[in-house]
Amino acid sequence: xxxxxxxxxxxxxxxxxxxRIVEYAGWxxxxxxxxxxxxxxxxxxxxxxxxxxxxxxIRISGSNARSFLQQCTTNDLDNLEPGKIxxxxxxxxxxGIVDDILIYCHPWGYELVVNAANRKKDLNWLRxxxxxxxxxxxxxxxxxxxxxxxxxxxxxxMSKALNSDLNKIGYYRFVATRYQxxxxxxxxxxxxxxxxxxLYAGAEAADGLWKKLSAVGxxxxxxxxxxxxxxxxxxxxYCLYGNDIDDDTNPLEAGLGWVVKLDKEFIGREAVxxxxxxxxxxxxxxxxxxxxxxxxxxxxxxHGYPVYHHDRPVGEVTSGTFSPTLHKPICLAYVxxxxxxxxxxxxxxxxxxxxxxxxxxxxxxxxxVKR
Amino acid sequence: MSxxxxxxxxxxxxxxxxxxxVVVVGITDFAQSELGDVVFVELPALESELSAEAxxxxxxxxxxxxxxLSPVSGVVVEVNSELEDxxxxxxxxxxxxxxxxxxxxxxxxxxxxxxxxxxxxxxIA
Numbered sequence: 001x002x003x004x005x006x007x008x009x010x011x012x013x014x015x016x017x018x019x020r021i022v023e024y025a026g027w028x029x030x031x032x033x034x035x036x037x038x039x040x041x042x043x044x045x046x047x048x049x050x051x052x053x054x055x056x057x058i059r060i061s062g063s064n065a066r067s068f069l070q071q072c073t074t075n076d077l078d079n080l081e082p083g084k085i086x087x088x089x090x091x092x093x094x095x096g097i098v099d100d101i102l103i104y105c106h107p108w109g110y111e112l113v114v115n116a117a118n119r120k121k122d123l124n125w126l127r128x129x130x131x132x133x134x135x136x137x138x139x140x141x142x143x144x145x146x147x148x149x150x151x152x153x154x155x156x157x158m159s160k161a162l163n164s165d166l167n168k169i170g171y172y173r174f175v176a177t178r179y180q181x182x183x184x185x186x187x188x189x190x191x192x193x194x195x196x197x198x199l200y201a202g203a204e205a206a207d208g209l210w211k212k213l214s215a216v217g218x219x220x221x222x223x224x225x226x227x228x229x230x231x232x233x234x235x236x237x238y239c240l241y242g243n244d245i246d247d248d249t250n251p252l253e254a255g256l257g258w259v260v261k262l263d264k265e266f267i268g269r270e271a272v273x274x275x276x277x278x279x280x281x282x283x284x285x286x287x288x289x290x291x292x293x294x295x296x297x298x299x300x301x302x303h304g305y306p307v308y309h310h311d312r313p314v315g316e317v318t319s320g321t322f323s324p325t326l327h328k329p330i331c332l333a334y335v336x337x338x339x340x341x342x343x344x345x346x347x348x349x350x351x352x353x354x355x356x357x358x359x360x361x362x363x364x365x366x367x368x369v370k371r
Numbered sequence: 372m373s374x375x376x377x378x379x380x381x382x383x384x385x386x387x388x389x390x391x392x393v394v395v396v397g398i399t400d401f402a403q404s405e406l407g408d409v410v411f412v413e414l415p416a417l418e419s420e421l422s423a424e425a426x427x428x429x430x431x432x433x434x435x436x437x438x439x440l441s442p443v444s445g446v447v448v449e450v451n452s453e454l455e456d457x458x459x460x461x462x463x464x465x466x467x468x469x470x471x472x473x474x475x476x477x478x479x480x481x482x483x484x485x486x487x488x489x490x491x492x493x494x495i496a
Contacts, residue, residue, distance in 0.1 A: 020405075020407075031434070032407055032434075035407055035408050035462075036407050036408050036432075036433040036434060037408045037433060227407065227433060227434050230434075231433060295455075296455045296456075297410075297411050297412075297455060297456065297458065298411070299411050299413065299429070299431055299436075300410065300411055300431045300433075300436070302436060321433055322410040322411070322431075322433050324433070351413070351429065
């Protein structure tokens with residue numbers, strides 16, 4: 001089996017750790033090491049370390065950087081100041097989601113962390129909307145490594161490894177500091193629902209940082225691949241671009257209205273405001289399936305499977321998995337808004353058989369991020 | 372990857388243990404390792420008639436869905452219903468307690484079409 005794609009600075013290390021490598025968004029990424037369920041539990045109970053160097057990092061600076069980004073993103077940059085991070089969206093003119101991103105506010109400007117698969121699209125989109133002067137767009141993805149450490153033991157392990165008290169970093173805040181003379185950024189962010197950090201460094205520093213963290217963490221810190229990253233985020237109902245949201249979904253139906261500030265100007269505002277006025281016709285909901293149906297386990301809902309309400313097709317699954325925490329199949333699905341009520345019974349069609357499920361409150365599992 | 376010498380194999384990563392005119396079928400160590408944590412197994416109906424390479428069942432891991440293809444033609448005479456409750460047996464013991472079905476062969480000579488352990492090792496090399 002041949003896997004192609006770019007290699008992150010940690011690629012050789014993953015191979016040595018016995019990772020199964022798959023192609024993801026043009027990168028050769030570890031999908032699992034010891035096993036998805038083990039890795040998932042390790043993050044919930046202790047700590048896990050992830051290589052996320054495939055993610056894109058785009059710097060926006062210049063005298064017009066702020067007004068430009070305010071126009072390009074849906075959340076309000078007025079709530080940002082240096083050291084703070086904001087979750088936001090890029091929307092197209094029709095209100096569809098170009099990408100979901102993190103914006104790091106630095107003294108010199110902004111750094112956008114974007115989905116690997118969208119990096120080129122985002123860059124083109126940003127360049128197309130850039131004003132004639134006062135905005136510098138710099139793609140630093142290739143020279144930036146990203147390591148995440150997630151789980152209840154992450155603060156202790158990270159603080160010890162980096163010889164720095166990280167307790168002072170609040171949720172969605174970061175510090176720019178140095179490690180062995182090299183610039184790094186440490187943020188209290190993640191995609192797992194656990195307390196944890198994301199660590200940005202130059203590509204050449206990645207190997208040393210990973211090894212240091214592993215040495216300090218010992219068997220309390222396990223390497224985690226994209227497989228468990230997906231089950232962890234799905235238990236939290238965090239959207240995955242390309243599965244749950246895309247250029248044709250609008251933020252309101254995706255449940256992302258909280259990062260859309262209609263009282264400011266931004267590209268796509270008119271379209272989103274129209275949806276708000278008329279009401280979204282469908283909504284992204286959380287559906288839990290029973291652990292057993294007639295004494296047997298049922299299958300797993302997957303992307304694209306139809307959702308029914310009494311014999312009527314009413315929606316489609318966007319992400320589904322077996323929840324290692326709940327020991328049940330779970331999924332996110334778009335369903336007709338009139339059925340998007342807690343407790344609503346719906347059926348998911350899995351290989352020609354309809355499995356009864358119930359619409360539950362998001363998220364499936366309560367997060368334990370630091371507030 | 373373990374490839375027991377007393378079994379026959381298909382290129383689709385199923386193993387076959389011959390017990391008279393009945394064969395026991397399961398998936399190989401390579402296959403279970405590729406799939407990762409198995410969380411659901413759909414078994415064939417008893418008495419169903421299968422031709423070689425027809426769908427014998429479905430295995431779902433956390434990550435993906437895979438069809439299990441029948442390595443032989445025959446009639447399903449027994450299924451491992453333990454897998455309905457404990458699908459992880461496929462990860463824990465794929466050549467033993469993780470067997471999937473027993474099939475009564477329509478003809479014995481089709482066994483010659485299967486791969487020897489040495490030939491299967493080439494497939495997964």
